[in-house]
Amino acid sequence: MEASGSCKGCKKNSLIRDDVTGSLVCSSCGLIQPFDNYDPQLGGLNGPQGTFVRVGTAGTGSSLNYKDKKIFEAQKLIDDLMFKLGFSSEKSNEVRTMVSTITEGEFGQGDWFPVLVGACSYVVRRRSNRALPIAEVGAVIGCDVYELGRMIGRVVEFLNLKLPELDIVNSLELAFSKMWEFE
Numbered sequence: 001m002e003a004s005g006s007c008k009g010c011k012k013n014s015l016i017r018d019d020v021t022g023s024l025v026c027s028s029c030g031l032i033q034p035f036d037n038y039d040p041q042l043g044g045l046n047g048p049q050g051t052f053v054r055v056g057t058a059g060t061g062s063s064l065n066y067k068d069k070k071i072f073e074a075q076k077l078i079d080d081l082m083f084k085l086g087f088s089s090e091k092s093n094e095v096r097t098m099v100s101t102i103t104e105g106e107f108g109q110g111d112w113f114p115v116l117v118g119a120c121s122y123v124v125r126r127r128s129n130r131a132l133p134i135a136e137v138g139a140v141i142g143c144d145v146y147e148l149g150r151m152i153g154r155v156v157e158f159l160n161l162k163l164p165e166l167d168i169v170n171s172l173e174l175a176f177s178k179m180w181e182f183e
Contacts, residue, residue, distance in 0.1 A: 005024070007026035007031060008031065008034065009026060009029050010026060010028050010031070014026055014028045018032075070107060070109055071107050074107030074108060074109070074113065075096070077113065077114060081114065081117050081118065081121065082121065085121055085132070087121065087125075091121075091124055091128070095117065095120045095124050098120040098124065098155070098159070099116060101159070102120070102158060103116075114141040114142065115147060115148060115151045116151060116155070118138070118140070118148055119152040119155045120155055122137050122148070122152055123152060123161065123163065127163065129170070131173075133175075134149060
């Protein structure tokens with residue numbers, strides 16, 4: 001099979017492609033030509049495909065695509081935070097449903113997501129007339145009270161909820177019970 005171009009050594013137009021290696025070889029002097037096997041990876045019918053990286057997976061050793069991995073990690077984070085806050089499985093499912101409604105089933109990753117989960121957990125607890133201090137939620141998720149309070153306001157506004165009045169007696173009982181735990 002003839003190839004166009006001239007040999008870099010003898011300058012003759014006698015280049016042929018080697019059947020085994022695919023490299024260009026001069027039939028006159030036998031010099032293997034510099035690499036010319038450029039194969040652009042433009043993609044196929046299913047979209048772009050990389051040479052060394054499989055497009056569409058979540059990383060090394062993972063069989064989940066990006067969206068499934070993101071949802072899996074979000075569910076894992078929700079479960080972890082609900083365990084740390086002492087929520088029952090029923091209340092955890094309420095929080096999960098609330099987060100799913102707000103994010104339209106996409107969940108999320110990043111610094112904002114634990115704050116959203118914390119805000120939803122606070123709203124769920126308040127809707128069931130049980131006290132949960134914002135400071136406690138903030139300590140568990142690792143954010144300040146101001147940021148968490150803003151997110152709680154956004155959650156309540158987005159879902160058109162009306163939180164019940166804060167039960168001061170319940171809040172004081174919770175505070176006193178927490179105080180006696182430390183002694």
